[in-house]
Amino acid sequence: MDINTLIILTLPAALAITLSMATVFWTSRTYPGFGYWVIGSSCRVLAAVLFLLPRDQLPLWLTIILANYLLLAEIMFYRRGTLVFRGQVVGYGWEIAASVTFIALCVYFTYITPSLNARIAVISLYCAAWNAWMVRVLLTRRPPYFGFIDRWQAGIWGGLAGLNLSHAWFVLMAVPPLTDFLITPALNAPVFLSLWIPLILFASLLIALSQVIMNTQRLEYELRIAQTQLEQDIIERKCHEVELRQARDVAETTNRALQTANTELSQLATTDALTGAWNRRRLEEAAANEMQRLKRYGQPLSLIAIDIDFFKKVNDVHGHAAGDQVLIGLVAVVRSMLRPTDSLARWGGEEFIVLTPCETLESAALIAERLREQIAKTVFPAVDTITVSLGVAQCLPQECWEQWFARADAALYRAKAGGRNQIQTAPETPPHDGSNKAAANLVQLNWHQAYACGHPLLDQQHRALFEHVNRLLDALLLSQPADEIAGLIELLIHDTIQHFKDEEAIITAAGYPGAANHAAIHRALIDQARSLANRFRVGSLDTGELFHFLAHDVIALHLLRADRTFFPYLVAPQRLDQIPNA
Numbered sequence: 001m002d003i004n005t006l007i008i009l010t011l012p013a014a015l016a017i018t019l020s021m022a023t024v025f026w027t028s029r030t031y032p033g034f035g036y037w038v039i040g041s042s043c044r045v046l047a048a049v050l051f052l053l054p055r056d057q058l059p060l061w062l063t064i065i066l067a068n069y070l071l072l073a074e075i076m077f078y079r080r081g082t083l084v085f086r087g088q089v090v091g092y093g094w095e096i097a098a099s100v101t102f103i104a105l106c107v108y109f110t111y112i113t114p115s116l117n118a119r120i121a122v123i124s125l126y127c128a129a130w131n132a133w134m135v136r137v138l139l140t141r142r143p144p145y146f147g148f149i150d151r152w153q154a155g156i157w158g159g160l161a162g163l164n165l166s167h168a169w170f171v172l173m174a175v176p177p178l179t180d181f182l183i184t185p186a187l188n189a190p191v192f193l194s195l196w197i198p199l200i201l202f203a204s205l206l207i208a209l210s211q212v213i214m215n216t217q218r219l220e221y222e223l224r225i226a227q228t229q230l231e232q233d234i235i236e237r238k239c240h241e242v243e244l245r246q247a248r249d250v251a252e253t254t255n256r257a258l259q260t261a262n263t264e265l266s267q268l269a270t271t272d273a274l275t276g277a278w279n280r281r282r283l284e285e286a287a288a289n290e291m292q293r294l295k296r297y298g299q300p301l302s303l304i305a306i307d308i309d310f311f312k313k314v315n316d317v318h319g320h321a322a323g324d325q326v327l328i329g330l331v332a333v334v335r336s337m338l339r340p341t342d343s344l345a346r347w348g349g350e351e352f353i354v355l356t357p358c359e360t361l362e363s364a365a366l367i368a369e370r371l372r373e374q375i376a377k378t379v380f381p382a383v384d385t386i387t388v389s390l391g392v393a394q395c396l397p398q399e400c401w402e403q404w405f406a407r408a409d410a411a412l413y414r415a416k417a418g419g420r421n422q423i424q425t426a427p428e429t430p431p432h433d434g435s436n437k438a439a440a441n442l443v444q445l446n447w448h449q450a451y452a453c454g455h456p457l458l459d460q461q462h463r464a465l466f467e468h469v470n471r472l473l474d475a476l477l478l479s480q481p482a483d484e485i486a487g488l489i490e491l492l493i494h495d496t497i498q499h500f501k502d503e504e505a506i507i508t509a510a511g512y513p514g515a516a517n518h519a520a521i522h523r524a525l526i527d528q529a530r531s532l533a534n535r536f537r538v539g540s541l542d543t544g545e546l547f548h549f550l551a552h553d554v555i556a557l558h559l560l561r562a563d564r565t566f567f568p569y570l571v572a573p574q575r576l577d578q579i580p581n582a
């Protein structure tokens with residue numbers, strides 16, 4: 001069969017291969033380099049077409065030189081495509097050098113010394129060299145994504161190299177020289193050369209197939225990698241989630257602990273540690289709020305001051321711990337009788353305050369009376385029963401907390417002075433009024449921080465004595481009933497005796513050398529106070545004399561002068577619970 005007919009017969013198959021490659025290139029995901037393979041495949045189809053053109057009618061550069069060059073270009077494009085596909089850098093040097101020398105030789109053996117044998121030998125040798133190069137490219141620096149397919153293709157290129165070499169050997173050995181079998185009318189080419197056409201076609205088919213498989217293998221490999229990465233990411237994400245959950249749990253636990261600690265701290269800051277009742281600070285805050293409400297809405301608001309009677313005796317007879325239990329029990333009893341809107345605070349020692357919003361003086365007095373009765377009925381373990389004295393005052397819109405509290409306190413003292421275990425209500429007018437107010441203000445004793453010795457109990461008692469004296473002076477100036485004044489004097493003497501006892505114990509324990517002397521002064525003052533009290537009872541005491549004794553002898557000379565001599569010995573004050581009888 002002549003070669004023209006062979007080319008015509010194989011051309012559709014070659015075209016189909018090229019179109020298939022082009023279709024894969026345009027429709028599927030392909031990697032860089034695949035396009036060069038499509039171009040290489042197209043070169044062979046174009047070369048076949050050029051070989052079919054009539055050589056005697058068309059220029060030889062087209063039908064011979066370009067047609068042969070396209071066969072070489074096909075392999076060069078395959079090599080370039082394969083290197084690019086593997087991500088390797090490709091220069092143009094070898095391709096240019098091969099192209100220039102190849103075309104030069106073709107021109108020489110076409111125009112200058114025409115020789116078909118030489119031309120076939122040149123194209124065969126060049127193709128064999130690039131075929132061998134393809135083998136080298138495919139077998140070295142193999143990427144991990146190929147299985148067997150690159151080796152398989154390398155085998156094809158190796159076979160083609162051998163075919164081309166034998167081709168060259170055949171034409172170089174052929175005697176006599178070949179006649180151009182492509183010139184019309186076509187001659188039969190030697191069988192060996194004719195076989196070359198279907199073999200090349202078959203090899204092209206295998207190469208195209210392996211190129212598509214290479215692309216697929218790389219795709220699968222990268223998908224596998226991506227899937228592994230994804231699985232890894234999922235595992236890491238799950239680990240992170242677990243860590244995050246753990247961290248969140250720790251944070252929540254810490255937060256809860258902090259909240260509990262905060263609640264405990266604010267509890268500590270606002271409640272009395274022994275009884276759990278509010279402390280002074282909390283009560284004053286609540287009172288300020290309630291007083292605002294009173295001013296804005298006119299709601300009545302009352303206060304009940306409760307003080308245990310003869311509590312010192314409870315401590316002395318039953319011990320301090322039993323006294324503590326009484327305080328705790330008392331709070332429980334009072335609380336059980338209050339409404340949720342009422343507030344109970346420990347004002348200090350054995351004195352408690354109940355704040356009762358929406359209660360008038362009368363209704364608050366009823367509550368106070370019920371409290372008194374209930375407390376008197378309650379049996380406290382180890383102590384039996386106790387009684388309390390109560391002072392009730394309704395807040396007046398124009399007065400401040402101190403004034404309101406002072407009225408309740410004054411009522412409480414009246415209850416004490418009146419024989420204890422009773423309630424007293426404060427009159428609905430501030431104690432100092434009109435012309436008497438000025439007079440009362442003149443003789444008010446003001447406590448100053450500079451008078452403090454630094455010992456908590458002594459400072460507390462000194463302050464309390466200031467207040468007692470002020471209350472007594474007020475009562476005298478306001479011409480309160482004689483029995484009330486007598487009660488106040490008794491109370492003052494009672495508290496002073498207690499204070500003197502505590503003070504003597506403290507200064508003796510502190511090593512004050514003048515303790516005995518100081519105690520003698522105390523006794524003298526108490527004797528004098530008792531004698532004044534007796535004289536007051538029988539009506540032979542001059543108010544001025546009593547004034548002088550209280551303000552001058554007790555406060556100015558004793559509390560503010562004589563007491564200062566032991567201040568330096570109280571550098572390390574004892575705790576309250578370490579003081580005898582405190």
Ligand SMILES: Nc1nc2c(ncn2[C@@H]2O[C@H](COP(=O)(O)OP(=O)(O)OP(=O)(O)O)[C@@H](O)[C@H]2O)c(=O)[nH]1
Nearest residue numbers: 308309310311312313320323324349350498581582
């Ligand atoms: N157990 C105990 N006793 C306390 C506490 N705080 C103060 N006291 C004692 O309460 C007593 C109060 O005594 P006084 O102020 O003389 O009052 P009283 O003995 O109740 O007398 P009247 O109030 O006049 O009826 C003192 O002995 C204090 O030591 C405390 O927290 N626990």
